[in-house]
Amino acid sequence: MPAIAERMVSASSPLFSFELLPPLKGNSVYRVYSIVDKLREFDPAYINITSHHSEAIYVPQPDGSHRRTTIRRRPGTVAIAAAIQNRYGIPAVPHIICKGFSKDETEYALLDLNFLGITNLLLLRGDSKSVDTMIQDPEKYHRYATDLQRQVNDFNRGIGIDGTPIEGIETPFCYGMACYPEKHEEAPNLAFDLRTAKMKVDGGARYLVTQMFFDNEKYFEFVTRCREAGITVPIIPGIKPITKAHQMTVLPRVFHIDIPEAFSNELMKCQTDAAAAACGVEWCVAQCRELIERGVPGIHFYTHYASDSVREVAKAIY
Numbered sequence: 599m600p601a602i603a604e605r606m607v608s609a610s611s612p613l614f615s616f617e618l619l620p621p622l623k624g625n626s627v628y629r630v631y632s633i634v635d636k637l638r639e640f641d642p643a644y645i646n647i648t649s650h651h652s653e654a655i656y657v658p659q660p661d662g663s664h665r666r667t668t669i670r671r672r673p674g675t676v677a678i679a680a681a682i683q684n685r686y687g688i689p690a691v692p693h694i695i696c697k698g699f700s701k702d703e704t705e706y707a708l709l710d711l712n713f714l715g716i717t718n719l720l721l722l723r724g725d726s727k728s729v730d731t732m733i734q735d736p737e738k739y740h741r742y743a744t745d746l747q748r749q750v751n752d753f754n755r756g757i758g759i760d761g762t763p764i765e766g767i768e769t770p771f772c773y774g775m776a777c778y779p780e781k782h783e784e785a786p787n788l789a790f791d792l793r794t795a796k797m798k799v800d801g802g803a804r805y806l807v808t809q810m811f812f813d814n815e816k817y818f819e820f821v822t823r824c825r826e827a828g829i830t831v832p833i834i835p836g837i838k839p840i841t842k843a844h845q846m847t848v849l850p851r852v853f854h855i856d857i858p859e860a861f862s863n864e865l866m867k868c869q870t871d872a873a874a875a876a877c878g879v880e881w882c883v884a885q886c887r888e889l890i891e892r893g894v895p896g897i898h899f900y901t902h903y904a905s906d907s908v909r910e911v912a913k914a915i916y
């Protein structure tokens with residue numbers, strides 16, 4: 599499979615790509631295929647598959663106490679990536695995260711991916727929430743995405759986590775990493791976050807993918823600042839159509855992003871979910887048209903609870 603970073607710089611028109619979640623534990627893989635089937639006519643250049651660490655839960659006991667245990671609600675990232683790449687012949691981009699995954703587990707995943715012929719990755723720290731309560735021994739776990747990046751770079755050079763050689767890496771992993779036009783929630787300021795983005799690129803990230811945003815100006819300003827900071831790789835906008843009015847308060851809380859006033863005013867007028875979804879598609883189409891006019895290398899869609907809307911948007915712009 600080609601390195602998707604090369605397609606980003608050589609494509610004559612903006613690439614279409616999207617992100618999928620593995621099915622909830624116990625659900626069929628056909629749920630995932632149904633989303634790909636819905637969107638494949640728009641010629642996706644690649645499909646990302648998210649990764650999810652285990653969460654701590656407390657199970658009520660007959661004596662009234664609670665037993666702490668862990669569950670992984672969405673296992674199967676590597677397997678779903680392989681299934682999609684084999685079934686559709688579209689490059690799959692599994693997300694590799696360091697929260698909740700030890701360095702050893704990461705190495706096993708990289709070995710599996712190498713055997714499976716999956717050569718594109720997105721490297722991330724992972725959501726920190728519930729896993730933060732677990733003890734993450736720094737000897738066994740990475741702290742930041744850039745620490746994970748060093749492991750992948752070593753792997754690409756044929757060096758395992760304990761320094762032993764790894765043979766048979768014909769195609770090194772091509773990887774992208776995350777960036778945040780509205781600043782990562784934990785970064786003290788945007789300048790700090792830009793330094794993080796620069797470290798990622800200097801360390802070998804071939805492209806960056808943004809957190810979702812609804813105000814294109816924030817993306818354009820961010821790209822300008824990245825270029826001033828010497829970041830020259832493609833910066834792929836991550837876009838999500840809003841499908842329900844209540845998302846205008848949920849998304850800012852979860853993702854630390856703003857909803858522009860003009861958009862929230864329109865969403866406030868929606869009396870039904872269908873009206874909110876139509877409003878979300880309209881906003882998203884306008885956003886994408888402007889991004890394309892201004893020359894973005896591609897648009898990456900977040901499809902979670904939004905695949906029908908993504909289809910509507912893709913129909914309008916591709």
Ligand code: FAD
Nearest residue numbers: 648649693722723724725742743776782784785794807809
């Ligand atoms: P990092 O780059 O490690 O940054 C985290 C914070 O630490 C930032 O504030 C940064 O400025 C700071 N920082 C970074 N390096 C250093 C350093 N060396 N010293 C001091 N501070 C530092 N989450 C999942 O769990 N699974 C997914 O599949 C997933 N997919 C995603 C896809 C995209 C495109 C995006 C944008 C996010 C995704 N996330 C996913 C969420 C992501 O894991 C969270 O946003 C997470 O909180 C940060 O990830 P990161 O890779 O940007 O972390």
